[in-house]
Each structure stands twice: as C-alpha cells, then as structure tokens.
Amino acid sequence: MDGRIWRERGLRLTPQPELILRLLEECSGHVAPEEIYQRVHEQLPMVNRSTVYRTLDVLEGLGLVRHSHDGTGAARYHLGEYPHHLHLFCHHCGKLVEVDDLQVVEPVIAALRERYDFAADLTHFPISGLCRDCQESTSAQPHVSA
Ligand SMILES: [Zn+2]
Ligand SMILES: [Zn+2]
Ligand SMILES: [Zn+2]
Numbered sequence: 001m002d003g004r005i006w007r008e009r010g011l012r013l014t015p016q017p018e019l020i021l022r023l024l025e026e027c028s029g030h031v032a033p034e035e036i037y038q039r040v041h042e043q044l045p046m047v048n049r050s051t052v053y054r055t056l057d058v059l060e061g062l063g064l065v066r067h068s069h070d071g072t073g074a075a076r077y078h079l080g081e082y083p084h085h086l087h088l089f090c091h092h093c094g095k096l097v098e099v100d101d102l103q104v105v106e107p108v109i110a111a112l113r114e115r116y117d118f119a120a121d122l123t124h125f126p127i128s129g130l131c132r133d134c135q136e137s138t139s140a141q142p143h144v145s146a
Pocket of ligand 2: 067068
C-alpha cells in the first residue's frame with residue numbers, strides 16, 4: 001500500500017493496515033472486528049484493540065474495507081473490492097448465507113423507491129428468516145397451520 005495515504009492522514013505507516021487487508025482477503029469477508037484484532041495481535045503483540053478498530057475506520061473511509069452486519073447487529077468486515085451481496089441470516093441456527101444475485105431484490109428496491117421515495121441498501125443488514133434445514137426441523141416452523 002502507498003505509505004503517502006497514511007502520512008496524509010497523520011498516521012504512522014505500520015505493517016498493520018496491510019496485515020488487516022491480507023487477513024480479510026484470506027477470510028473472504030464476514031470477519032468480526034474482535035477476530036481481526038485477535039489475529040493482528042498474534043502477529044503484532046504491541047498493537048492494541050483501539051488501534052486496530054481505528055485502522056478499520058480509516059480503511060473504510062478510503063474504500064478499502066466495508067462493513068455489513070450479522071443477525072445480532074454486530075459488524076462484519078469485507079474487503080472494499082469484494083462484490084456487493086445480500087446476507088440471509090437464519091435466526092434459528094445463526095447461519096449467514098451470501099446471495100450474489102442482487103437481481104432477486106430489485107423489485108423490492110424499485111417498489112420502495114417508487115412508493116416511499118427511499119433508496120434502499122439491502123446489502124448492509126441481513127434478511128432474517130429460517131434456512132432450509134431449520135424449516136425442515138418441525139420445532140422451528142414459523143407458521144404451523146392448524
Ligand atoms: Zn457479506
Ligand atoms: Zn453499518
Ligand atoms: Zn437455520
């Protein structure tokens with residue numbers, strides 16, 4: 001990474017931002033900030049948690065990383081270049097599934113824009129529901145017809 005970017009923002013150039021980007025690349029997204037901190041800490045024990053979190057903010061400001069949320073509202077980080085996608089969160093087993101085909105929600109986005117003049121970003125928060133496995137386990141049926 002170009003060290004000038006960091007100097008312009010008054011941050012010392014450290015191997016840390018590059019390490020964070022490499023970790024995110026290895027994990028292909030959905031990494032919790034605490035997990036990023038733990039992994040950075042393994043390799044750079046001197047780096048503290050707030051420095052890692054602040055670096056994530058700066059990287060996000062630069063467009064190099066981006067976050068979405070899991071079903072509990074916790075932040076999950078992706079590389080900035082990682083393609084936008086929807087998240088399906090199973091509220092029964094906690095599974096998070098990626099949907100690359102954004103066309104599936106285009107009618108919803110178009111309707112919200114048309115009727116509510118609202119530009120929805122459905123990639124930021126997950127769509128909550130039940131995964132196939134949990135639908136099959138009878139105890140988890142959301143709507144059992146009598
Ligand atoms: Zn994601
Ligand atoms: Zn957010
Ligand atoms: Zn499930």
